[in-house]
Amino acid sequence: MTFTSIILRLELDHRMAALGDAIDVITASGGDITSMDMVRPGRDKSVCDITIHVTDTAETAVLDAVKLYPGLRLIHVSDRTFLMHLGGKISIQPTVPIKNRDDLSRVYTPGVARICTAIRNNPDSAYTLTIKRNTVAIITDGTAVLGLGDIGPSAALPVMEGKAMLFKQMAGVDAFPICLDTKDPNEIVDIVKKISPVFGGINLEDIGAPRCFEIERRLAEELDIPVLHDDQHGTSIVVAAGLLNALKVVGKRLEDIRVVVNGIGAAGGSICRMLLSMGVRRLVPVDRDGAIVHGDRYANPMWQWLAEQPQVERKSGTLREVLAGADVFIGVSRGGVLHADDIRQMSPDPVVFALANPVPEIEPAEARPLARVLATGRSDYPNQINNALVFPGIFRGALDCRARRINDRMKLAAAQAIAGVVSDHELNRDYIIPGVFNERVVPRLRRAVIEAAIETGEARRIPPDFRNGSTG
Numbered sequence: 466m467t468f469t470s471i472i473l474r475l476e477l478d479h480r481m482a483a484l485g486d487a488i489d490v491i492t493a494s495g496g497d498i499t500s501m502d503m504v505r506p507g508r509d510k511s512v513c514d515i516t517i518h519v520t521d522t523a524e525t526a527v528l529d530a531v532k533l534y535p536g537l538r539l540i541h542v543s544d545r546t547f548l549m550h551l552g553g554k555i556s557i558q559p560t561v562p563i564k565n566r567d568d569l570s571r572v573y574t575p576g577v578a579r580i581c582t583a584i585r586n587n588p589d590s591a592y593t594l595t596i597k598r599n600t601v602a603i604i605t606d607g608t609a610v611l612g613l614g615d616i617g618p619s620a621a622l623p624v625m626e627g628k629a630m631l632f633k634q635m636a637g638v639d640a641f642p643i644c645l646d647t648k649d650p651n652e653i654v655d656i657v658k659k660i661s662p663v664f665g666g667i668n669l670e671d672i673g674a675p676r677c678f679e680i681e682r683r684l685a686e687e688l689d690i691p692v693l694h695d696d697q698h699g700t701s702i703v704v705a706a707g708l709l710n711a712l713k714v715v716g717k718r719l720e721d722i723r724v725v726v727n728g729i730g731a732a733g734g735s736i737c738r739m740l741l742s743m744g745v746r747r748l749v750p751v752d753r754d755g756a757i758v759h760g761d762r763y764a765n766p767m768w769q770w771l772a773e774q775p776q777v778e779r780k781s782g783t784l785r786e787v788l789a790g791a792d793v794f795i796g797v798s799r800g801g802v803l804h805a806d807d808i809r810q811m812s813p814d815p816v817v818f819a820l821a822n823p824v825p826e827i828e829p830a831e832a833r834p835l836a837r838v839l840a841t842g843r844s845d846y847p848n849q850i851n852n853a854l855v856f857p858g859i860f861r862g863a864l865d866c867r868a869r870r871i872n873d874r875m876k877l878a879a880a881q882a883i884a885g886v887v888s889d890h891e892l893n894r895d896y897i898i899p900g901v902f903n904e905r906v907v908p909r910l911r912r913a914v915i916e917a918a919i920e921t922g923e924a925r926r927i928p929p930d931f932r933n934g935s936t937g
């Protein structure tokens with residue numbers, strides 16, 4: 466059951482209905498009134514807005530009751546979530562005002578020509594003289610949007626706008642959504658390369674597997690700015706951070722645990738890679754047709770790579786079968802595929818990360834009594850594992866040191882930095898991962914990413930707070 470907040474715009478015909486009647490009808494049918502505004506008072510008829518808090522199940526009952534009541538006319542219903550998206554959620558603001566002709570001749574012609582010439586003579590100066598230094602392109606083709614699937618580029622735009630807001634609010638990064646009307650990997654690579662002069666980094670988002678692997682690999686090879694597919698690496702970094710802390714809660718070691726990852730798409734493939742690089746020795750990747758088995762052959766390149774890894778078990782079976790005796794379940798598949806009985810078969814103190822959005826693999830209320838540590842992608846439960854914890858800070862760090870790439874060391878450093886935000890005395894089963902608004906996350910992540918970039922030779926610039934041997 467989820468709550469939503471809606472605004473009913475009602476016309477009251479005073480011959481038949483007063484405001485009190487509207488209030489009675491709404492509350493009697495399950496709506497909790499949180500505010501009222503008279504929009505257009507009148508002698509015979511009035512128009513008012515009534516904001517109500519209501520469960521998704523009661524919403525229809527409230528609307529039906531209002532529609533049936535004599536003297537009430539429902540003009541429209543606004544969902545507050547929809548209202549926040551009206552007109553889009555971001556805009557572009559100039560950094561300096563143009564106050565007079567003199568300013569105009571500097572920001573635009575003729576003065577701007579000198580800046581253009583300077584960049585032509587020294588292409589690197591684009592980093593200091595244009596928006597490139599601080600701007601990231603958020604690229605999607607709309608083929609794997611949240612858990613909604615292939616909903617197309619226009620429908621993907623609200624997610625990308627939301628990411629741009631988070632980039633700016635959390636880390637001061639200017640990010641711009643670019644939703645491409647093509648699914649052809651060659652065309653996507655080509656377009657992104659052609660628009661790359663404007664950007665200091667490329668954040669790929671919600672591009673379906675397995676195409677996302679090739680697109681990311683080629684862009685990372687062919688561009689000299691960092692390219693990160695967030696559903697792969699943002700997710701694997703935040704999952705790794707959560708797992709490091711969850712294992713402290715249950716008192717188990719990475720080398721000893723048996724981990725089942727369900728859903729080997731963009732997120733699941735990268736999580737498996739990250740787990741192996743961290744030292745997990747027993748891994749069972751599972752997709753729709755059951756476990757991916759060591760030694761078997763697969764057309765999907767990620768599955769084939771996994772089947773070649775010695776840590777991947779030789780055991781076939783359904784999710785339910787392979788989950789028996791596992792210490793950790795990580796779901797990045799789809800809602801409702803995990804059941805309470807499956808968790809009962811896991812080892813003592815099971816760790817369950819049910820991360821499918823918007824509906825997790827199991828209802829949190831059902832899993833919580835059974836799992837020692839439960840995490841979901843949702844903000845309405847403790848332990849929200851969401852890649853929103855990663856992308857602002859990792860790009861802040863990569864942009865500030867002008868990293869060529871975001872390599873594996875930088876990713877691992879990012880995971881350790883996020884885990885480290887939760888101190889040992891704060892750590893408990895309901896607090897394994899810091900919240901998205903925790904102000905320590907972005908600075909710690911930035912620092913860790915820059916240090917790792919410098920150590921691994923990816924940094925092309927030493928930020929001022931790292932100069933003279935200073936690490937801050």
Ligand SMILES: NC(=O)C1=CN([C@@H]2O[C@H](COP(=O)(O)OP(=O)(O)OC[C@H]3O[C@@H](n4cnc5c(N)ncnc54)[C@H](O)[C@@H]3O)[C@@H](O)[C@H]2O)C=CC1
Nearest residue numbers: 611612674728729730731732752753797821822842851852
């Ligand atoms: N909480 C978070 O931060 C994040 C959550 N996610 C969620 O994870 C899910 C997957 O996302 P992506 O990897 O980007 O999508 P994807 O489409 O690349 O991969 C999904 C994979 O799940 C598999 N799958 C579907 N039904 C399954 C089932 N019943 N059992 C086992 N596997 C099944 C598909 O075959 C596919 O391989 C989505 O629900 C997404 O919202 C993804 C990224 C971040």
Ligand SMILES: CC(=O)C(=O)O
Nearest residue numbers: 610611612696822852
């Ligand atoms: C959070 C995210 O990136 C997803 O669900 O696709």
Ligand SMILES: [Mg+2]
Nearest residue numbers: 611670671696
């Ligand atoms: Mg995504």
